[in-house]
Amino acid sequence: MKTLPDHVQQYSASPIFTENTIPAGLLKDHNTKNGVWGLICINEGELEYTIDDKETHVLTPEMQGVIEPEILHHIKPLGAVSFFIEFYK
Numbered sequence: 001m002k003t004l005p006d007h008v009q010q011y012s013a014s015p016i017f018t019e020n021t022i023p024a025g026l027l028k029d030h031n032t033k034n035g036v037w038g039l040i041c042i043n044e045g046e047l048e049y050t051i052d053d054k055e056t057h058v059l060t061p062e063m064q065g066v067i068e069p070e071i072l073h074h075i076k077p078l079g080a081v082s083f084f085i086e087f088y089k
Contacts, residue, residue, distance in 0.1 A: 001057055002066050008037050008088035016043065016084045019077035029053075029072040037088040038067030045081030050074050059083075 017023070032038055040049060042061045049065040050056045051073045058078065059065045067073060067085070 001051070001055070002068055004037055004039060004066055004088060010086050010088050012087040014085040014087075016082055019045075019079070019081050022075070022077060026075050029074050031070050031072050032067055032087075034069055035089050036069050039086040039088065040065035040067065040075070041084055041086060043082040043084070045083075046078040047081050047083055048076040048078055050076075 017026075040047065040059055041064055042059050044061065047059045047065070048056060049059050051068075052071055057063065057065060065075075
């Protein structure tokens with residue numbers, strides 16, 4: 001998984017989502033706009049993060065997920081989970 005570039009700065013963050021409140025759009029392939037990076041931050045539990053149907057990672061409070069600009073990705077809760085997404089550009 002990539003890392004956030006040094007030059008980006010956080011400009012926004014999502015609300016906290018749980019396995020019951022995840023927006024449907026996050027469960028299917030979607031992407032961010034050109035120049036927009038994301039960081040999936042897990043508070044509790046685990047989340048499966050699939051990038052471009054080529055690599056899958058299990059995110060935990062110790063393992064964040066980097067979202068690259070314009071790359072298709074989706075998530076899937078693995079039981080009870082609490083997380084939010086930070087946005088950078």
